[in-house]
Amino acid sequence: MTGTTKTIAAGAEQTGAEAQNDLESMLAAARPGGAAPVAAEGQRCGLIAIVGKPNVGKSTLMNALVGQKVSITSRKAQTTRHRITGIRTREHTQFVFVDTPGFQTKHSTALNKSLNKTVMGAIGDVDLILFVVEAGSFTLADAKVLSLFKPGIPTLLIANKLDAVHRRAEIAPWLRDMQERHPFAEFVPMSAKNKGDIERLYGIVEKYLPEQPWWYGEDELTDRSEKFLASETVREKLFRFTGDELPYTSTVIIDKLDEEKSKQYKRFIRIAATIVVERDGHKAMVIGEGGERLKRISTEARQELEKLLDAKVFLEVWVKVRSGWADDEARVRSFGYE
Numbered sequence: 186m187t188g189t190t191k192t193i194a195a196g197a198e199q200t201g202a203e204a205q206n207d208l209e210s211m212l213a214a215a216r217p218g219g220a221a222p223v224a225a226e227g228q229r230c231g232l233i234a235i236v237g238k239p240n241v242g243k244s245t246l247m248n249a250l251v252g253q254k255v256s257i258t259s260r261k262a263q264t265t266r267h268r269i270t271g272i273r274t275r276e277h278t279q280f281v282f283v284d285t286p287g288f289q290t291k292h293s294t295a296l297n298k299s300l301n302k303t304v305m306g307a308i309g310d311v312d313l314i315l316f317v318v319e320a321g322s323f324t325l326a327d328a329k330v331l332s333l334f335k336p337g338i339p340t341l342l343i344a345n346k347l348d349a350v351h352r353r354a355e356i357a358p359w360l361r362d363m364q365e366r367h368p369f370a371e372f373v374p375m376s377a378k379n380k381g382d383i384e385r386l387y388g389i390v391e392k393y394l395p396e397q398p399w400w401y402g403e404d405e406l407t408d409r410s411e412k413f414l415a416s417e418t419v420r421e422k423l424f425r426f427t428g429d430e431l432p433y434t435s436t437v438i439i440d441k442l443d444e445e446k447s448k449q450y451k452r453f454i455r456i457a458a459t460i461v462v463e464r465d466g467h468k469a470m471v472i473g474e475g476g477e478r479l480k481r482i483s484t485e486a487r488q489e490l491e492k493l494l495d496a497k498v499f500l501e502v503w504v505k506v507r508s509g510w511a512d513d514e515a516r517v518r519s520f521g522y523e
């Protein structure tokens with residue numbers, strides 16, 4: 186059994202024992218070829234893709250698994266644009282996670298094409314796919330993401346946001362339906378915000394990673410550059426403080442990130458960032474009355490970067506208008522998207 190049954194049994198309208206039996210037999214039946222590979226002594230290491238449509242909780246899940254915020258989150262769909270690896274080493278196992286942008290099917294701008302290519306690239310060569318959906322729901326957008334998966338890579342169905350499901354009894358029939366859609370290796374109903382569920386997920390994922398030497402040092406969390414972390418941090422604050430008003434096509438470029446010698450601080454980093462928006466109206470929105478909003482964005486980003494980079498940070502943020510950049514392939518590339 187996967188250890189996921191507790192989560193469901195806890196809130197079901199059935200009695201605990203009934204729900205447990207029902208779910209156990211269902212989970213057992215859902216596993217093609219019987220049990221998952223057995224973990225043995227020795228080092229394990231592998232690549233895990235976290236894939237799903239926008240807003241299902243992929244970044245939240247990765248941050249919880251890595252134990253530190255390395256990918257930005259917000260309520261706005263499509264805040265994650267890059268392939269990000271988060272690394273976590275626990276006991277014998279090194280988990281290397283790939284976060285992917287929400288798969289966009291509605292619009293076909295150059296930006297979206299680039300995002301979709303990143304998703305495809307991320308899932309081609311991994312040891313395990315965590316396919317994230319909202320528990321109890323499966324839409325056309327989910328189906329489109331699922332249709333990309335190559336056969337042969339074990340895939341876990343992560344039924345996330347279980348805490349938001351009020352009718353738990355409906356989850357069992359939903360899982361049965363999901364079982365018919367794809368040969369999932371296992372079902373994991375859970376909440377990315379629940380620590381116990383995250384712990385359990387490590388145990389499940391570990392079994393699918395090959396025995397091989399680790400790729401990274403034990404303490405490494407990400408292979409992303411400081412420049413990348415800086416741009417993601419400013420972008421997160423930008424979306425936090427502008428809410429739904431600002432289109433997701435706004436982006437952040439790091440013009441400069443220099444470490445300078447300092448007698449006063451162990452590390453001193455000077456960063457210049459530019460927020461690129463599509464219209465003058467958006468620029469005014471970002472700057473806010475009397476520059477108030479831009480000031481808050483910069484201050485919070487600086488404070489977070491100081492923690493993340495373990496340094497004193499001097500951060501300067503500018504706002505520029507570049508209309509139509511999301512439709513212009515050359516420009517999308519020049520802004521760092523593949």
Ligand SMILES: Nc1nc2c(ncn2[C@@H]2O[C@H](COP(=O)(O)OP(=O)(O)OP(=O)(O)O)[C@@H](O)[C@H]2O)c(=O)[nH]1
Pocket residue numbers: 237238239240241242243244245246257258259260261262263264265285286287288345346347348349375376377378379
């Ligand atoms: N209730 C509940 N909310 C969750 C859970 N996991 C994530 N969320 C919320 O769902 C929203 C989207 O989460 P993200 O982690 O940004 O989602 P994402 O799939 O990475 O989104 P994109 O970057 O758009 O692809 C945020 O408001 C999260 O707080 C969960 O387990 N329970």
